[in-house]
Amino acid sequence: MEDKLKELRERWLEISDLSMASRLLSWDRATYMPAGGAEARGRQMALLQRLSHERQTSPEKGRLLEELAPFEESLPYDSDEASLIRVSRREFEKVVKVPPDFVAEAAAHSTASYQAWVKARPENDFAAVQPYLEKSLELSRRYADFFPGYDHMVDPLIDRADQGMKAHTIQALFAELREQLVPLLKKIREQPEADGSCLHRLYPEEKQLAFAREVIERYGFDFERGRQDKTAHPFMTMFSLNDVRITNRVDERDLGQALFSTLHEAGHALYQLGVNKDYEGTPLAWGTSSGVHESQSRLWENLVGRSRPFWEYYYPRLRQVFPDQLADVSLDTFYEAINKVTPSLIRVEADEVTYNLHVMIRFDLELAMLEDRLAIKDLPEAWHARYEQDLGLRAPDDRDGVLQDVHWFGFSSIGGAFQGYSLGNIMSALFFEQALKQRPEIAAQMAEGRFDALHEWLKENIYQHGRKYTPDELVERISGGPLSIEPYMRYLRTKYGELYDL
């Protein structure tokens, strides 16, 4: 059986290396590729993905997994070996249901759709992407049909990113969250608005980047095993467990932009950098799910990076970097500015309290489209209507409306891409609460610019396991119960209660 396990690992290593190579091609496309390279690059990525897919679905691999089944049963559930076989089988069973032609069609569509969006967004031209969205919707339905027996058509799409999560669970969680968020937001809005103007002075790019770099190095991001580059849209990617990269963007008139997107992506990166090195080249090398991954980006961005203890240490340092810009700004003013709650139009710039409302709008619209209650042509107006209803705002155009996020345009599917953001928020507080319970020194350390107790706890309880557990299993292991919004609401109520004197 050891031989068969070795063979399984070897097969995965090749699959993984092909995917990693494709990821590098994608990273380069986003960071450095000249425009002329686009056509060949799309083709090259499609080839690598096809080769990887062929190997993922090979009948030999299926047989190997069958042969390994009794071995798996003889091992403890959470042993590395049993987990590798279990997760491999889960992946295999999922991937063989999708025909290669469909994969190729979706990949080609994805590229074309992305390119159309890149052009259409600055031109505010929804009509130009409408046929691509219609095709994406069709592809999403066809994808779901490969998994008959689902409760909701979106479930197979969700399962790709958030293993085991279902529409009805998420809808229930979101309904509960909404019920508690809306009154909280209302109370905050009755208080005087925080003054965020100090963030919009002129902050030279180089200094912003140097400061953000300093912070993430203290977080534990290792520049010997990663790097940071600039892109239009920040992301984290990985080419091996020892080469994990993040990107960000800088706005010299918005101090929060580069800093918090760096902390966010660094959170994703710390997760990947903390995975057990033995998992290299296997499906265990990734994070548990989209939601758990997002819990880490949000934890390092918000629960740490926008916390009072953090800035007790870092604000004096930031003032050294920007002495003129921050001369007249107190720690209190700065702390209020970076936590200013105000309904806004752009998801990625939203504060912690309103952020989830943006996600829910997208999730609900996805369901409406999949259920045929909403036609693509009516999507822009449905978007505006929901923003007016939920956030009291209407975008002046589609650029900052339905065209703002890449997801529906770049992933060739509608459904399954957004729920992870809110699941991540919910989990971030749940995990952080447990960490604080078990390692009470974390808060004091943060006020000294130290993060090792927190980082260690996260590595031990989350990062090292990679994708060994399902999200539900991980939550259960850590909190002893199912996913609950309570820790998150406690966190928001405490923090914003203090900030807004509620």
Place this chain on the structure above:
Amino acid sequence: MEDKLKELRERWLEISDLSMASRLLSWDRATYMPAGGAEARGRQMALLQRLSHERQTSPEKGRLLEELAPFEESLPYDSDEASLIRVSRREFEKVVKVPPDFVAEAAAHSTASYQAWVKARPENDFAAVQPYLEKSLELSRRYADFFPGYDHMVDPLIDRADQGMKAHTIQALFAELREQLVPLLKKIREQPEADGSCLHRLYPEEKQLAFAREVIERYGFDFERGRQDKTAHPFMTMFSLNDVRITNRVDERDLGQALFSTLHEAGHALYQLGVNKDYEGTPLAWGTSSGVHESQSRLWENLVGRSRPFWEYYYPRLRQVFPDQLADVSLDTFYEAINKVTPSLIRVEADEVTYNLHVMIRFDLELAMLEDRLAIKDLPEAWHARYEQDLGLRAPDDRDGVLQDVHWFGFSSIGGAFQGYSLGNIMSALFFEQALKQRPEIAAQMAEGRFDALHEWLKENIYQHGRKYTPDELVERISGGPLSIEPYMRYLRTKYGELYDL
């Protein structure tokens, strides 16, 4: 037959895309990869190369080429179709002779050897790389043995880079060149030495890069189809005919470093950017040979970029960029400085007159090693001895001696890597002479900072053809005769005769 030709193109496209992807991984390794990424990167590149090699040597491809043979004969020799079939067959016949195990062994050795060299060079530690070199020599001999019937063991190694060239031809050319170079150098050395000190003032990096960029844009380098990054060792690479990249390095105390390496690599890039777009994804998409490629880098670096007309236009511009540094430097002084002839230790920094002596030393040492007249352990001393004999200089250590070039350490072979540099010099003058004959306006244009007549001539006569012709065929087509050193010596004698009042 059209179907079979289409199939051939499709097979090549996949081979090419795998190679291009591997090249991107290599480019990233040289430019941006964090140290931690090295292990996985080596494995990923080896995988892509193996997949490409498997497809290059597939029996189906062999059969396809056989079936296409009658079709090829029915077509004009220099038609695109006949050329694709001909070059494909040539490649196929070469590549199938080398067993996959050998390819894998050589690739793995190449990576290990390169890493050893990267570490050994700064530490001046020849002993650390000696076993790698011994293995490389063994691999070189084994490679040659796959091609029995050669005149000289190095011929199959040379043929990889300079199709059809043989040791005895090159030795004859080099002997002739040496015979004429040595007295020229002697005469120059009898004259007062030029003053190169103006190049070694402080030239800020950003301004150097901006100036070099300005020049290569005027050359015709299209930043929509290429880019430039910094690396320890400058190179040109390509991921498609519309994504051709160069790298360089900057020394703030050496104005020539970044500028001329940029012009050099831009020459390689202009070649690739000028290849007929229909050749994308086929073996015709590359330049003719190492020598012909080098003729273009040297032409744009030296025959253009170190010429008097060029600087009549650009020197006033350079002075605008560096007004303080160049205030007291006349055009004459500057022109003499960039063309200063002086024996030196480092090939890539050598002037035009002594450069080929560096190449000949390497070429001769390669033959000596292959013929077993020189043991690897004696190589460092043999190197020093030859430098003393030919250039009157002895490096203080091996770092600037035998460890200076990557070739023997990074390519897992000894032999075939250096001759192209001198062949390129020889060809550069031969081609340039023809260009000037056929387009007499070239010189006057250069003095106006315009290069379109030259660039057009080169595209028409060389670039567009890609690898359609052998080097000999190309030289014959352009000059009506075989490769001759006479144009090159005429160029050197005229230029340096004027510079040194000979």
